[in-house]
Amino acid sequence: xxxxxxxxxxIENRPGWADEMAAMLEAYQQAGGExxxxxxxxxxxxxxxxxxxxxxxxxxGIHFQAEPLxxxxxxxxxxxxxxxxxxxVHLCFGVIPAEGIQHILxxxxxxxxxxxxxxxxxxxxNAVKVQHxxxxxxxxxxxxxxxxxxxxxxGQTGGVEVLPRVRVKVDEGGRFNTTFVLTRGRIGRMVFxxxxxxxxxxxxxxxxxxxxxxxxxxxxxxxxxxxxxxxxGLTRTRVAVRDQARSQVFTTMEGxxxxxxxxxxxxxxxxxxxVAQNTPLVIVxxxxxxxxxxxxxxxxxxxxxxxxxxxxxxxDEAVDLIIRGxxx
Amino acid sequence: MTEPILKIENLSxxxxxxxxxxxxxxxxxxxxxxxxxxxxxxxxxxxxxxIMGCEGYTPDRGRILFEGKxxxxxxxxxxxxxxxxxxxxxxxxxxxxxVGKYVGLxxxxxxxxxxxxxxxxxxxxxxxxxxxxxxxxxxxxERKRVExxxxxxxxxxxxxxxxxxxxxxxxxxxxxxxxxxxxAIEGVAVFLxxxxxxxxxxxxxxxxxxxxxxxxxxxxxxxxRYFTSRCIPxxxxxxxxxxxxxxxxxxxxxASNGLLKLVAQAxxxxxxxxxxx
Numbered sequence: 001x002x003x004x005x006x007x008x009x010x011i012e013n014r015p016g017w018a019d020e021m022a023a024m025l026e027a028y029q030q031a032g033g034e035x036x037x038x039x040x041x042x043x044x045x046x047x048x049x050x051x052x053x054x055x056x057x058x059x060x061g062i063h064f065q066a067e068p069l070x071x072x073x074x075x076x077x078x079x080x081x082x083x084x085x086x087x088x089v090h091l092c093f094g095v096i097p098a099e100g101i102q103h104i105l106x107x108x109x110x111x112x113x114x115x116x117x118x119x120x121x122x123x124x125x126n127a128v129k130v131q132h133x134x135x136x137x138x139x140x141x142x143x144x145x146x147x148x149x150x151x152x153x154x155g156q157t158g159g160v161e162v163l164p165r166v167r168v169k170v171d172e173g174g175r176f177n178t179t180f181v182l183t184r185g186r187i188g189r190m191v192f193x194x195x196x197x198x199x200x201x202x203x204x205x206x207x208x209x210x211x212x213x214x215x216x217x218x219x220x221x222x223x224x225x226x227x228x229x230x231x232x233g234l235t236r237t238r239v240a241v242r243d244q245a246r247s248q249v250f251t252t253m254e255g256x257x258x259x260x261x262x263x264x265x266x267x268x269x270x271x272x273x274x275v276a277q278n279t280p281l282v283i284v285x286x287x288x289x290x291x292x293x294x295x296x297x298x299x300x301x302x303x304x305x306x307x308x309x310x311x312x313x314x315x316d317e318a319v320d321l322i323i324r325g326x327x328x
Numbered sequence: 329m330t331e332p333i334l335k336i337e338n339l340s341x342x343x344x345x346x347x348x349x350x351x352x353x354x355x356x357x358x359x360x361x362x363x364x365x366x367x368x369x370x371x372x373x374x375x376x377x378x379i380m381g382c383e384g385y386t387p388d389r390g391r392i393l394f395e396g397k398x399x400x401x402x403x404x405x406x407x408x409x410x411x412x413x414x415x416x417x418x419x420x421x422x423x424x425x426x427v428g429k430y431v432g433l434x435x436x437x438x439x440x441x442x443x444x445x446x447x448x449x450x451x452x453x454x455x456x457x458x459x460x461x462x463x464x465x466x467x468x469x470e471r472k473r474v475e476x477x478x479x480x481x482x483x484x485x486x487x488x489x490x491x492x493x494x495x496x497x498x499x500x501x502x503x504x505x506x507x508x509x510x511x512a513i514e515g516v517a518v519f520l521x522x523x524x525x526x527x528x529x530x531x532x533x534x535x536x537x538x539x540x541x542x543x544x545x546x547x548x549x550x551x552x553r554y555f556t557s558r559c560i561p562x563x564x565x566x567x568x569x570x571x572x573x574x575x576x577x578x579x580x581x582x583a584s585n586g587l588l589k590l591v592a593q594a595x596x597x598x599x600x601x602x603x604x605x
Contacts, residue, residue: 238423241513267423304420306382309404310413311434311482321433325424 017054023096024049027123031153032184037090044089048073050102060114061085072103072133081111081141088149089118090140098128098159100240105135112141120150127188128159136166140202143173152182158214160188168196170204172228179207183327187216187245200228200257207236209327212245212274223252226289228259233262240323241274252281255289264293269300269323331396333358333517334379334412334486339390341378341540348374349540352390356486361508361518362550363531367554371540372521373417376488379519380414381407394486408434411485415492417521419475421463427474428458434482446481449507450474451500468495476507486517493524501526528552 024047025035037286038045038055044062047055050071053066062085065076079085095102110116124130133244140146154160162182170176180192187210197206218241224233240248253262268276282294300319332355341349349371356362366372377385379392381404392400399407413434422430432443444454450473460466462474472495479487492504501524508530511518522528534551536544544554 089588134438234444277523301420302383303416304422306380306404307420310380310408311478312413312436313409313433314405321425325422328424 005275019242020052021047021054022278024054024092024094024123027094027096027125027153028092028121030125030184031092031094031121031123032151032181033090033092033119033121034094038092038231040087043087043315044085045092046075046077046090046101047092048075048094048104050097050100057179059085061114062089069103069105070168071101072105074105076107076109078109079111079114079116079144081118082113083111084114085116088117091177092123093119093120093132094123094125095130095132096126098126099147101131101133102134108136108138108146110138110140110144110146110174113143114141115145116187117147118149120148121153122150122162123153124160125153125155127155128157130159131161132163134162134164134166136164138166138168138176140168140170140174140176142171144171145175146177148176148178149179150180152180154182154185154188156185157245158186160186160187162190163193164191165193165275166195168194168204170198170202172199173200174199174202176203177205179209181209181327182218183209183211183324186214187212187218189217191219192221194273195223197225197227198233200230201230203232205234206235207238209238210240210247211323211327212239212241212247214243214245216241216245218245218247220247220249220251222250223254224262225254225256226262226291227254227256228260230259230261231257231290232260235264235266237264237266237268237278238326239267239276240269240271240327241276242271243274244272245274247274247276249276249278250281251279251293252283253293255282255284255291256286258286258288260289260291262291263287264291265325266293266295266296266297267326268295268297269326270298271319330357332356333395334519335393335396335576336379337391337393339375339378339387339392341374341385342388343374343384347540349378349387352540352542354535354542354545356517358485358517359450359512359515360533361512361520361531361532363520363522363528364537365522365528365534366537367553370537373378373490375537376414376490376519376521379488380404380412412488413479413482413484413486414488415472415475415479415490417494418472421466421471423461423463425462426459426468426532427452427462428454430462431474431478431481434478434484442481442483443477446477447474450477451503452477469497469500471597473500476482476504480507480511483514484516486519487511487523488519490521491523492520492523493527505530507595511563 029035044059045057046064051068056064061080063078067074107268192212196204212218222235226233235251237249241247251264255262264280266278270276276297282291300322305318334356336354339352364372435442447454452473531548534548535542
């Protein structure tokens with residue numbers, strides 16, 4: 001049975017809750033989360049296992065609404081205008097069994113002038129055949145600031161398909177800073193699809209980091225429309241692939257207004273028989289806008305490598321250190 | 329007499345079909361600062377990379393002996409594990425690798441105190457710099473100091489320092505000079521490539537290199553006298569920049585019976601327009 005739990009660290013009465021929660025906490029930790037943080041009364045928390053909300057804890061200024069779907073959860077997260085949420089909001093999504101589908105419909109509404117940080121961890125530690133679909137809409141109000149950091153752990157089998165599709169709108173003077181990290185364990189298949197509309201004087205920074213092994217597949221699609229005067233956009237993509245893994249990065253930045261400034265920065269490191277591709281697209285529709293891009297695709301930089309070899313590291317250790325640093 | 333820790337015998341190197349090093353012979357001793365002076369393009373850094381074993385710097389002829397062992401064909405890693413390391417003139421930047429970790433890479437077994445000590449030796453407080461990334465957010469001077477700290481922390485047997493003074497402000501040169509002396513006192517052989525008098529003063533021995541040839545090795549004062557009285561007039565007369573085709577290009581140089589012998593390619597004839605420009 002799926003249940004919605006609201007407010008406080010409520011303990012669900014249904015049988016098996018404690019076991020499932022313990023499994024989720026372990027998964028949360030594997031994804032890089034700090035389980036202790038979920039227990040703190042001053043920290044807003046939402047924990048979703050498959051289609052069940054295991055924990056939902058609100059604090060002043062932030063509201064969760066969640067309702068179960070057949071294969072997931074529909075959630076609305078609202079931050080009140082001018083609210084300053086001091087501690088990062090912790091979100092945890094996961095599927096513990098080896099097989100399953102998790103469909104998250106998430107709507108984030110950040111009120112004008114509000115300031116909030118989210119730490120989201122998605123974990124599928126036992127996945128053999130798990131699909132995680134995330135359809136999100138994010139609205140960052142006027143002069144509001146949202147920092148959203150999402151870290152994934154997909155286990156070691158490569159049996160996960162992750163399809164996050166998020167549409168973001170940042171109002172005038174707003175800030176949206178997002179970091180997506182999938183660098184531990186296998187990836188499986190991931191299609192990361194973000195599109196952001198940026199209003200006047202608003203700022204967007206998007207960082208994506210992934211490390212693919214075996215036959216993992218990484219697709220990153222990022223589109224930033226700098227629609228407002230003096231809007232700013234930056235995308236940083238760091239992908240490493242080895243074995244037979246594949247990565248494709250498609251980044252589009254549009255400068256559509258006077259004074260808009262955008263930059264796309266992509267580095268992909270390729271080892272073994274892996275293949276990496278980068279397709280930047282720059283569109284400028286205003287003669288006072290400017291968009292730039294830089295990309296480095298290929299093996300590890302020889303100068304960096306030799307600097308580490310000269311400290312006594314062997315080539316594998318040095319390459320691993322460079323890759324780990326890049327995707328850190 | 330103490331045996332040299334590094335002995336270079338008849339070393340020659342060609343790159344892209346051009347002679348870079350010509351019959352180089354050199355001995356470096358433990359606990360000694362051995363400076364190498366020469367104009368830009370004379371082969372200083374090439375010699376450093378050849379000693380370190382960098383890609384593309386395999387000699388055509390000659391041997392490199394380290395503590396009596398022929399290391400000419402060893403990898404960089406193997407040389408580093410014997411105790412040779414290099415501080416690059418323009419050190420690489422590393423995204424996501426903290427300064428403290430980078431400095432500690434060659435410290436075996438790991439020793440946190442040694443890393444802190446090394447950072448302090450180059451006036452970088454560990455509390456401020458230890459967790460910063462060794463990336464492009466560091467200034468050129470800061471990155472050079474981090475490189476020196478990494479070399480010092482490693483306790484190498486032979487430290488090759490390629491222009492540790494470039495990009496360092498004048499006030500900090502004294503600190504760098506002190507660190508070089510400190511390394512020598514601790515028994516490290518330092519092979520120092522520099523243009524700065526402040527650092528040449530730390531040297532026990534100075535070698536002069538021109539067009540890939542070691543012309544002179546001796547005391548710093550003698551080297552200065554040799555350089556100003558013999559090298560500069562010749563080089564000024566000939567020019568030494570390979571891209572300046574209006575002057576003869578020095579191909580090879582030999583020191584023989586007190587004479588500097590240069591083999592140069594003839595200059596291109598200039599047109600009147602180019603000359604007036």
